[in-house]
Amino acid sequence: MKTSDFYYDLPERLIAQTPLDHRDESRLLALCKDTGEIQHRHFYDLPDFLRPGDTLVLNNSRVIPARLLGVREDTGYPIELVLLTDKGDGVWECLTRPGKKCREGAKLSFGDGKLTATVEEILPDGGNRLIRFHYEGIFLEILEELGMMPLPPYIKEKLDDPERYQTVYSKTPGSAAAPTAGLHFTPELLEKIRAMGVNIACVTLHVGLGTFRPVKVDDVQDHVMHSEFYMMDEENAAIINNTRKNGGRVFAVGTTATRTLETIAAEDGSVRACSGWTNIFIYPGYRFKAIDCLVTNFHLPESTLMMLISAFAGRDMIMNAYQIAVEQEYRFFSFGDSMLIYTENAHREDTNV
Structure with missing residues (x-):
């Protein structure tokens, strides 16, 4: 299977640069994977596809x-960091620009010395750095003061309100990028969904930039995913398991929620409370265990996210839907x-649940 199998042509004008004024007014392309039927709706129509007893799984x-602009202490040379993974004890794995100015032992300063750091190690895979930060007080509060949102490079416009790159249900800090499938929800829409008798469950997966790292190999199977940290608690695991037992459908909101559920699911699709690191890579040929339906955004050509949704609905069906989305100027x-x-039925093949 070739990476080029997941290419599609996207006019640059269709890359959204700013969020809509109202989150749930975004368009919704609804694809029934049972029949291939496509409907053109809006996100506020999502309840039309839900039934009492279904469960939405959100990544909170x-x-x-995580983006810090600073200088080298000895030369004053400008340095940019993006914090990727908290390694504990004040050490983070970071993306650095320019990398050649961040050799081992280099000392960095941010906010006129309010936050300083030392480059401890250059990692072999991709050249990221392990950087130890030195500060007084609470690190996340210092980041809130000095840091900026690490928007993807294809977004050129300034983001006026940083909260628009957060879901309305975001809770546990730790991601370097937003789980963007959830950006369309409003509190009012979530309340309407709950009132229908649809369950809401949460998982946590701290999104790293590795999720969006380009696939640079010709053969899909040669690509290696970076690890990301996830958490699932007892209460939310029970909601998901009860949904399956009672014949409801599990809707994963986003590829991050999908990857978390598929990481922790047993062969019968049940999930358990646990935490850990996942580098699961889902591409066509994968057999899904935990989810029935998927809410997602439109993804970059030749990305691992294109491969995941192609595994879920079939490559031909996805590529056709994307062609239609381009033609319809989504x-x-x-x-x-x-x-x-989505599927109309909760598929439970090869399970005992």
């Missing part, structure tokens, strides 16, 4: 202002429109 990770990527891939 919150984006931290907005693409983080601040773009939404897609629902």
